[in-house]
Amino acid sequence: MTRRAVGTDSPFNPPARPRAGAAGLLLACAALVAAPLRAEGPDVRARLLLPSAVAPGASAAVAVELTLGPGWHVNSHSPSESYLVPTSATLSAPTGSFSPVRYPKGVARRFSFSDKPLDVYEGTVRFEAELSVPAGATGAIAVRGVVSYQACNDQQCYPPARITLDGDVKVSAPTSR
Template identity: 25%
Template sequence: MKQLVLFSLGLLFSLSVSSQILKPVKWSYAAKKTGKKTAVLYLKATIEDGWHLYSQNMADGGPIKTSFSFSPAKNYQITGKTTEPKATVKFEKSFNMNVSYFEKSVIFQQQVTLTEAGTHPAVKGSVEFMVCNDQQCLPPETVEFSVPVK
């Protein structure tokens, strides 16, 4: 009986380990004031080895591209589009197209205009992204953020 209980516990443990949720991307955020009424948001993705995060700038018909959505607010306005560094471009058979992606880490930047000088708003929004490795792609994920501008 004791062996059956130990076997059952071992089986449950191995099932729970194999069904862990993969989270190969960790996001961090910062902001820097560049003037009395201007700031830059830094949206950093740290990507585990072997995985890649897709660029914002890709043709339709492939993986889900990274996209940022910012909540409207009275104390700030989003200025221009979110920028990114140059991505790696490679043909991927699974999508039958060239894809643009980042490995290890990437910092996206967004210009913000503050509607009142001296204010310290928190810029809120979300990022939708998709990651793949050589064996699999994870479903698209959306992460909400709040970046204080000090």
């Protein structure tokens, strides 16, 4: 079973809608005072896909999955213009090593604000690598994934951002001989 570590969602969330009526209004305003107003922004979510366990000396696939909400896109890892901020993922762990991250191809999309099509990611994409576990490893390996991106919709672009994801991979017990 694949263990998944849910990282930080987009810091942007749609604002709560106020209710009609005095009681509802008072509740809504009390909520506003207790928790600051939420803001809208890029619908970008990420999660770390990890195996539940890896044997010592073995390798296993890991991935950072990025999901863009409808209407949102990020530049691909190889954007069509040099001034565009590419989407990148890094994986790290205190034990073991990762293969280079593999990136999917982007899709060419033409937007109203650009004469040329842009190479972008939309929907859900995965950035994959292999984690190689040392032969003498035991316990669990803490894995960190960081995905960097810069999101736009068809009207505005939001600043470069990144999401940090953490999870653990259990090192399975070595087979006794």
